[in-house]
Amino acid sequence: MGDNILEVEALKAYYQMSYFGVNREVRAVDGITMKVKRREVYGIAGESSSGKTSFIKVLAAAIRPPLRVVSGSATYDFGGPPTDVTVATPAEIDAIRWRHLSYIMQGSMSTLNPVRRIGRIFEDFAARPLGLSGSAFRQRVVEHLGHLKLSPTVLNAYPHELSGGMRQRVTIGLATVCKPDFIIADEPTTALDVVVQKDVLSLIKNLQTEMGASIVFVTHDMSVHANIADRIGIIYAGRLVEEAPTRTLFTAPKHPYSAHLVASLPRIGDTTQRPALEGRPPSLAAPPAGCRFHPRCPLAIDKCKTEVPPLVAVGTDHRSACWRANDVEPLVPGHSRAGVAA
Amino acid sequence: MSSLLEVADVSKRFQMGGILGRQEVRAVDQVSFAIAADKPEIFTIIGESGSGKTTLARMILGLERPSSGRILFRGEPVHHENKADRLKFMANVQPVFQNPFEAFNPLKRVDRYLQSTARRYLGARDKAAIEAAMDGALQKVGLSLAEIAGRFPHELSGGQLQRVAIARALIPNPPLLIADEPVSMVDASLRMAIVNLLKALRDDFGVSVIYITHDLATAYYISDRLIIMQKGRVVEMGPARTVLDAPEHPYSQLLKASVLSADDAGAGKLSPANDLLQLSNERLARADASRLEDREDGRRVRV
Ligand SMILES: Nc1ncnc2c1ncn2[C@@H]1O[C@H](COP(=O)(O)OP(=O)(O)OP(=O)(O)O)[C@@H](O)[C@H]1O
Ligand SMILES: Nc1ncnc2c1ncn2[C@@H]1O[C@H](COP(=O)(O)OP(=O)(O)OP(=O)(O)O)[C@@H](O)[C@H]1O
Ligand code: SF4
Ligand SMILES: [Mg+2]
Ligand SMILES: [Mg+2]
Numbered sequence: 170m171g172d173n174i175l176e177v178e179a180l181k182a183y184y185q186m187s188y189f190g191v192n193r194e195v196r197a198v199d200g201i202t203m204k205v206k207r208r209e210v211y212g213i214a215g216e217s218s219s220g221k222t223s224f225i226k227v228l229a230a231a232i233r234p235p236l237r238v239v240s241g242s243a244t245y246d247f248g249g250p251p252t253d254v255t256v257a258t259p260a261e262i263d264a265i266r267w268r269h270l271s272y273i274m275q276g277s278m279s280t281l282n283p284v285r286r287i288g289r290i291f292e293d294f295a296a297r298p299l300g301l302s303g304s305a306f307r308q309r310v311v312e313h314l315g316h317l318k319l320s321p322t323v324l325n326a327y328p329h330e331l332s333g334g335m336r337q338r339v340t341i342g343l344a345t346v347c348k349p350d351f352i353i354a355d356e357p358t359t360a361l362d363v364v365v366q367k368d369v370l371s372l373i374k375n376l377q378t379e380m381g382a383s384i385v386f387v388t389h390d391m392s393v394h395a396n397i398a399d400r401i402g403i404i405y406a407g408r409l410v411e412e413a414p415t416r417t418l419f420t421a422p423k424h425p426y427s428a429h430l431v432a433s434l435p436r437i438g439d440t441t442q443r444p445a446l447e448g449r450p451p452s453l454a455a456p457p458a459g460c461r462f463h464p465r466c467p468l469a470i471d472k473c474k475t476e477v478p479p480l481v482a483v484g485t486d487h488r489s490a491c492w493r494a495n496d497v498e499p500l501v502p503g504h505s506r507a508g509v510a511a
Numbered sequence: 512m513s514s515l516l517e518v519a520d521v522s523k524r525f526q527m528g529g530i531l532g533r534q535e536v537r538a539v540d541q542v543s544f545a546i547a548a549d550k551p552e553i554f555t556i557i558g559e560s561g562s563g564k565t566t567l568a569r570m571i572l573g574l575e576r577p578s579s580g581r582i583l584f585r586g587e588p589v590h591h592e593n594k595a596d597r598l599k600f601m602a603n604v605q606p607v608f609q610n611p612f613e614a615f616n617p618l619k620r621v622d623r624y625l626q627s628t629a630r631r632y633l634g635a636r637d638k639a640a641i642e643a644a645m646d647g648a649l650q651k652v653g654l655s656l657a658e659i660a661g662r663f664p665h666e667l668s669g670g671q672l673q674r675v676a677i678a679r680a681l682i683p684n685p686p687l688l689i690a691d692e693p694v695s696m697v698d699a700s701l702r703m704a705i706v707n708l709l710k711a712l713r714d715d716f717g718v719s720v721i722y723i724t725h726d727l728a729t730a731y732y733i734s735d736r737l738i739i740m741q742k743g744r745v746v747e748m749g750p751a752r753t754v755l756d757a758p759e760h761p762y763s764q765l766l767k768a769s770v771l772s773a774d775d776a777g778a779g780k781l782s783p784a785n786d787l788l789q790l791s792n793e794r795l796a797r798a799d800a801s802r803l804e805d806r807e808d809g810r811r812v813r814v
Contacts, residue, residue, distance in 0.1 A: 332562075
C-alpha cells in the first residue's frame with residue numbers, strides 16, 4: 170500500500186432492521202472510495218445524518234448490528250500484514266486497537282464508566298499497551314493530561330464530577346496516550362471553549378507530527394477543518410461528493426453542496442439572516458435517484474435526476490461528483506445558494 | 512418590573528473525589544442576573560470549559576441546590592419538595608442538555624419519551640391529541656413524528672437526536688427554555704435553523720431562552736445580553752453586541768481572539784494568543800479581591 174495507511178474501496182454499509190415484520194434498510198454508507206496517506210490529517214464534513222459516523226465506525230472496526238458491511242473493504246497497513254477491518258476477526262482487531270488504531274466516538278464523553286474514577290479508567294485501557302505500571306504509569310498520564318490543560322486531580326474524580334469539556338478531554342487523552350498510528354475522532358472538540366479547543370487541536374496536531382500518526386476526524390465546525398486538516402472529504406447522503414486539499418476546498422469548491430457548506434460559516438459581527446439549505450435532508454432509506462443532491466441543487470439539470478455523477482478528478486488531488494463541477498462558483502459567505510457561472 | 516427569573520448572589524461549592532484526595536471546587540461564585548417577565552430575551556452564557564455554566568443551569572432548573580444565594584422563578588424559589596409543585600415548575604422551565612447521547616435512555620424509544628412528556632405536562636389523554644402535540648413540536652424543529660416513530664436513540668444521528676431533545680422541551684409551551692449547548696453537534700445549516708428557531712420562539716411566542724454555548728458567532732447573532740464566565744465567576748456581562756464587539760476583560764478578549772477562522776484555510780494557525788493569555792492569568796491570580804464594576808455602555812466588568 171506504500172504511501173497509504175488506509176485504503177477504502179467501494180465501501181457500502183447499511184443498517185438492516187425489521188420492525189414488526191417490515192424490513193427497513195438505511196443506506197448510510199453507499200459506495201465510498203478514498204485513501205488516507207501516512208502522516209495525513211483527513212477531515213470529513215457533511216450534513217447531519219449523512220452517514221459520517223457510520224462511515225468512521227466501519228473504519229474504526231466498530232461494526233455492530235444492525236450496521237452491516239454490504240460490500241467493499243477498508244484496509245490498513247501498520248507495517249505487518251494488511252488488515253481489512255470489514256472481514257477481520259475480533260482477535261485481529263484486538264491486536265491493533267489502542268496501539269495502532271484508536272477511536273474517539275461521537276459523544277464518547279458520556280460513555281466513561283460512571284462508577285470508576287478517571288485514574289482507574291486510564292489503568293484499564295492504557296497500562297497494558299504502554300507496558301507501564303505504578304508511578305511510572307501515573308507520571309506518563311499526568312504529563313499527558315497536562316498537555317490537555319487538565320490538572321492531575323481529575324484522576325481522582327468520577328466522570329459525573331467533571332464538566333462536559335473536561336470529560337471530552339479525558340476521552341481524547343485516553344485515545345492518544347498510547348500514541349497510536351491512526352486516530353479516528355468523531356466531533357472531538359464540540360464541548361470545549363475556543364481557548365481550550367485551540368490548545369487541544371494543537372496537541373493533536375503536535376502528536377500527529379511528532380509521532381507521524383494519521384488522523385481521520387469528523388466535525389461540523391468548518392473552521393476546525395480549515396486549521397487542522399490537510400485534505401477534506403465532503404459526505405452527502407452516504408456518498409463522498411468532493412475531496413480536495415483544505416485550501417482548495419475553501420477557495421475553489423467543485424460541488425454545489427461543498428460550496429454551500431463553506432459559505433455557511435457564521436462570523437462574529439455578522440447579524441444577517443442566513444437561510445438554511447432549502448428542502449429536506451434526503452432519506453437514506455429511499456434516497457433520490459441520480460445525484461442525491463438534485464432536489465436541493467440550484468444547478469441541477471435533467472441529467473442529474475437520473476444519472477449518478479461519478480467521483481472523478483477535477484484538478485490536482487481534487488475529486489468531485491457533479492455533472493456541472495466546472496460551473497460551480499465559490500459563494501460569498503452569507504449567501505446559501507450556489508451561484509451559476511454566467 | 513417583575514422578574515421571570517432572578518438569580519441573586521448564587522454560589523455552588525462541590526466536594527470532589529470522595530474521601531481520598533478530597534478537594535473543594537468553587538463551581539459557581541456569586542453570580543447575579545435577572546430576566547424580566549414582560550421582556551422575553553435570549554440570555555447567553557459563554558465561558559471557559561468547567562467554569563460553572565452547566566452547574567448554574569442545573570441550579571436554575573432546581574436540580575441542584577445553591578450553597579448560598581437564591582434563585583426565584585416568578586418570585587418563588589425554584590426548589591420544590593412537593594411533587595405536584597415541582598411538576599408545575601418544570602412545565603414552565605424546560606431544559607435542553609449539552610449532550611443528546613446522555614439525555615436519552617438508550618433502551619427507550621424516542622417517541623415514547625415525547626409521549627410521556629406530553630402526557631405528563633398536557634394532561635392529554637387521547638392518542639390523537641398526544642400525537643398532534645408531539646408532531647407539532649417535532650415540526651417546529653424540522654422533523655416529523657413519522658420520521659422518528661419506533662426509533663431508539665442510537666438509531667438517530669447526533670443532529671436528529673438534538674432536535675428531538677428540543678422538540679421534547681417545547682411540548683409544555685414553557686416561558687423559559689434552558690438550552691445547554693444545543694447546537695454543538697449539528698451542521699452549520701441546521702445550526703442556523705435551530706438558532707433561528709430560538710429567535711422565533713422569543714419573537715413570536717414570548718419565550719425567554721438561556722442559551723449556553725461555546726460558539727461566539729451564534730451568540731452574537733441571537734443574544735440580547737450575555738455573561739462571560741471563568742472559574743465560576745462572571746468576568747464581564749452586558750448587551751451582547753456591545754461586549755463582543757469590544758470585549759474589555761482580558762479573558763473575554765482572549766476568547767474572542769481564540770476563535771478559529773477559515774480565512775487562512777490550510778495554514779494551520781493554532782498558536783495561542785500568549786499576551787492575552789498572560790494578562791488573563793494575572794487577573795485570575797488576584798480574582799479573590801475583584802468585583803464587578805459598571806460601565807456607561809451598560810456592561811459590567813470584573814476589575
Ligand atoms: N443503529 C442504527 N440503526 C438504524 N439507523 C441508524 C443507526 N445509526 C444511525 N442510523 C441512521 O443512519 C443515518 C446516518 O447516521 P450517522 O450517525 O452516520 O450520521 P452523521 O453524518 O454522523 O450525523 P451527525 O452529524 O448528526 O452525527 C441516519 O439516518 C441515522 O438515523
Ligand atoms: N457533581 C459534581 N461533583 C463535583 N464537582 C462537580 C460536579 N459537577 C460539576 N463539578 C465541577 O464544577 C465545575 C464546573 O462544572 P460545569 O459542568 O458547571 O462546567 P461548564 O461551564 O458547564 O463546562 P463545559 O463548558 O465543559 O460544559 C467543574 O470544575 C466540575 O469539575
Ligand atoms: S450533479 Fe447536478 S444535482 Fe448533483 S450537484 Fe451537480 S449539478 Fe447539482
Ligand atoms: Mg455523527
Ligand atoms: Mg457544561
